[in-house]
Amino acid sequence: MDKNKLLTGSRSSASASTLSCFEQFNVQKWAPLCLEKCIPDGFMFLVGVYSDSKKGAFADFRFGKERLFVQSMRPHTQSYGVGKTRGFGAIYALHKPQKSEDYDDDLLLKETAIYQALPDKHIKLVLADGEHRNALCVKKMFEQICHERGLQIFSLPDDLPKLYSVRFLKKSCGYFLHGRTYIVWALPIGIPDFMQAKINKGWIFCDMHCGIPAIIRADRESFNLCLDANDGQPLHEGSIVEGIYKLENNTLV
Numbered sequence: 001m002d003k004n005k006l007l008t009g010s011r012s013s014a015s016a017s018t019l020s021c022f023e024q025f026n027v028q029k030w031a032p033l034c035l036e037k038c039i040p041d042g043f044m045f046l047v048g049v050y051s052d053s054k055k056g057a058f059a060d061f062r063f064g065k066e067r068l069f070v071q072s073m074r075p076h077t078q079s080y081g082v083g084k085t086r087g088f089g090a091i092y093a094l095h096k097p098q099k100s101e102d103y104d105d106d107l108l109l110k111e112t113a114i115y116q117a118l119p120d121k122h123i124k125l126v127l128a129d130g131e132h133r134n135a136l137c138v139k140k141m142f143e144q145i146c147h148e149r150g151l152q153i154f155s156l157p158d159d160l161p162k163l164y165s166v167r168f169l170k171k172s173c174g175y176f177l178h179g180r181t182y183i184v185w186a187l188p189i190g191i192p193d194f195m196q197a198k199i200n201k202g203w204i205f206c207d208m209h210c211g212i213p214a215i216i217r218a219d220r221e222s223f224n225l226c227l228d229a230n231d232g233q234p235l236h237e238g239s240i241v242e243g244i245y246k247l248e249n250n251t252l253v
Helices: 018-023 027-036 135-149
Strands: 044-050 061-063 066-070 091-093 107-117 123-127 162-167 181-193 198-207 213-217 224-227
Touching (some): 018 061, 018 066, 044 091, 135 181, 135 198, 135 213, 181 213
Parallel strands (some): 091 107
Antiparallel strands (some): 044 066, 044 107, 107 123, 162 224, 181 198, 198 213
16 A cells, blocks of 8 residues: 555545545645645545636646635634635535525535545545435444544434434534525434533534534534435425435435
């Protein structure tokens, strides 16, 4: 194995994908970008291929005609009027539903993948392109996060993540911005509070449209069920993605 190759582990993107070009980087090329994007060790982040040529002008890398985007962990807006910002709002993979909220800083990407930053400046593939629409793949990602962070999954072993609508009314939660509505895959979890010797109820969830994950206490925001992952029916009428997706074999199509 090439120790200088960025990607480690048994999984990789399809060789024809532009994401594969990113995975072939060496760690020396990745290290300064990882620092610039404020991606801590252990965190999961998104990389994608632009479909919007105008916004692609601000891409991190270019491979021929293709432009590549790497998610930044920086804040959305300036803190105390100073500091760099991340430069984007929501991220959509493949297409953006017409009924969704529309913001000028949203990104539409034609391929996306979720990676995890490792302590040795390598990365590993967590969700390959399109796997953020598969409940089984999302559950595996949730289980990995819970194992690494000492969280307790409160659902039954065979339960899959379900689709919820959540509007962040109190404040932002990392990638998820205050005042905006998201459709998310979610599972109930327990978040240990070692100072008070108790476990708080919470959620582990990810954006249905791109797979970026997060963790939140249950008393922070309201999660409203859109669709049971086992229903096999179109999303409920009135949903912000009404008529766009339906579930087949636990996968949104």
